[in-house]
Amino acid sequence: MYEDKNFLTIEDAHNMTEKENLRLFKKHISSQLGKTLSMLGFADSIPVEASGMYVTLRDGRKVLDMTGHLGMLVAGHNHPRIIEVRKKWAEEKRLESWKFFPSPYQGVLCNNLSLIFPEDLEVMFFCNSGAEANEGALKLAEKYSGMSRKTVVYTDISFHGKTHATLTLSGSEKHQNDHFNKTENCIMIKYGDIQDFKRVIEENKTGKNSTKIGTFIIEAIRSEGVVIPDKSYYEEVRRICDKYDIVLIMDEVFTGFGRTGKMFGFEHYGICPDICSFSKAFGGGKATFAGFITRPKIFNKAYSKMNEATLHSTTYNGFGEEVVSAIEVLNIIRDEKLLENSEEMGKYLLSRLQEVKKEFPDIVADVRGVGLLACIIFHSRAEKIVKFFSSTGTDLVEKFVTGSVITSMLKDYSILLNTPPHDSSQILITPSLIINREQVDYFIESLKKVLSENLWKVGFDYLKKLRS
Structure with a gap:
């Protein structure tokens, strides 16, 4: 019976030996990963x-x-201001899941994000991870573009997640993707090569200013290897996307919120995406938090009808403690320069x-x-x-x-x-x-x-x- 199970406690975890910790990790999580961590001294x-x-x-x-x-x-780890807002939220027994009431805390966070993103990026959706943010961004772009323009372009060096769709679009995972089903209608091009982008546009043209390509997803700066395209590359990408009404998604999961010396990596190029995904630093190391932001014209065309309002949704859509953590993160970035x-x-x-x-x-x-x-x-x-x-x-x-x-x-x-x-x-x-x-x-x-x-x-x- 359930009552007879000899469950371990949090105190047991506090007192666990290194040997027992590694044994449980290898048994229940991954023996090979455990071996690697052990070899490195971790x-x-x-x-x-x-x-x-x-x-x-x-x-x-x-x-x-x-x-x-x-x-x-x-x-940094356990910033005292983030700990304090989370502690106060818990002590006051605030509502955690805002499923049936509009949340003023989400409203504040959305307002603040709209102030730090350029142009008219102001409509957003919150979720839990970078992969989930990219999935939502891709769905939004697909709905906006329509079934006649469902082709997605991505780059050969990239990582957008490990769900089926994001794995397909992660060029750096291409040697491991043979184990899994691929999402159809995806074309890989060379990162930072504008001629390769122009080539796939031409190969998929359906008219003078029309193409089967509806979405281009790319990391503004490739975090792995710190690969930085020329400014002219993104200027031309933006021009082409505008000409053919291609939704430009920029993945800022790793590079967002100050990592590159600017709030977002795309700011180094003086351009603005149509959708931007973000995560990692967004939760300040205390919340598993992510999201994507877009322009009203994109969101409204995709999801403006009453019966489309929840075409994209998730159970954990901005829990209260995550939201107040992110509000405080943005203020810390500003206040502490x-x-x-x-x-x-x-x-x-x-x-x-x-x-x-x-x-x-x-x-x-x-x-x-x-x-x-x-x-x-x-x-x-x-x-x-x-x-x-x-x-x-x-x-x-x-x-x-x-x-x-x-x-x-x-x-x-x-x-x-x-x-x-x-x-x-x-x-x-x-x-x-x-x-x-x-x-x-x-x-x-x-x-x-x-x-x-x-x-x-x-x-x-x-x-x-x-x-x-």
């Missing part, structure tokens, strides 16, 4: 506190978080990364950055040595370098780093926008020590674990 000690730029581990280490936890932490800090510290971080590239040309192939979105791309002249050790090939060489760097930085210098999901030759650097010069300097000096002293021994230890 399972050696359990986090017990997080504040600002730091995560404190049970063994006493205070770890500098240079990941921003995949870009979610715009204002996090946009300005992202731009200033981003320039400083990139200048110091360029020092690393110059000092270690045999290991570091390139460094890139805009705002506090940066990456290090490695290469290795030890490829022949590694191939003697294993026949797995180039991907293993990349893991040799990045795996050893990540492991050493955590073990020896208490710095948390990660690679992006589609390129193991990179380390993605996306700290919270509150980072200061002292923290940047500590990161750079530690990285230099790792690249000069620890790389080979740790790298070969990593490879042995990988093959075991």
Whole structure:
């Protein structure tokens, strides 16, 4: 019977050993992911506190978080203002699910978002994740464009989510997509190549100013590898989309809310999308929150009729505590001048990364950055040595370098780093926008020590674990 089950408690989780924690993770979540986390040293000690730029581990280490936890932490871990508004909301027993009453809190959040987005982007929908935001954006664009223009264009380097539709449109996932059904009527083009975009327009024209293409979805700045198209590219994309009435969706899930030194990545190009999706930093690291915003003409054509008002909906459409968290996030970004800090510290971080590239040309192939979105791309002249050790090939060489760097930085210098999901030759650097010069300097000096002293021994230890 249910009453007889020996459930573990929250207190049990607090007191769990690292060994038991890893056992449960491997058994119930993913054995291979658990193995990877263990190899990198991430399972050696359990986090017990997080504040600002730091995560404190049970063994006493205070770890500098240079990941921003995949870009979610715009204002650091557990910002006191976000904690306070959430605590007050709970203590006052406010309504959490606003399903049957219009929410003044959603109204405030929508108003504030409309003020920071340009032009007439002012109608929005809230959901839970970037993938869900992109699904909703794609549905809106499809409904607006009509069944005669249902073709969607996307780019070869991109990631928009792992639902069926967003996975199809994620060019960087193309080598893994063979396992799943694809969404039809999708065309892939080269990222940042305006001639390739013009080519598919011409191939799908149905008249002088008409085409079967109804939607173009793209990341304003490709976060993985920090790929930044020329300004002229987006100016021409905007002109073509206007000419053929193609809905331009810009995915700002990773780059939104100050990550690139501007509120949104598309602002670097002086253009405005028709729909913009966002998530990650939107919840301030305390709420699983996302959404998309569009122009009234797009939304009204798609969903203005009474019987179409709920054609796109979700159960968790902006819970109260999520909404007040996001309201506070926007105010923190303004009050603490996090946009300005992202731009200033981003320039400083990139200048110091360029020092690393110059000092270690045999290991570091390139460094890139805009705002506090940066990456290090490695290469290795030890490829022949590694191939003697294993026949797995180039991907293993990349893991040799990045795996050893990540492991050493955590073990020896208490710095948390990660690679992006589609390129193991990179380390993605996306700290919270509150980072200061002292923290940047500590990161750079530690990285230099790792690249000069620890790389080979740790790298070969990593490879042995990988093959075991």
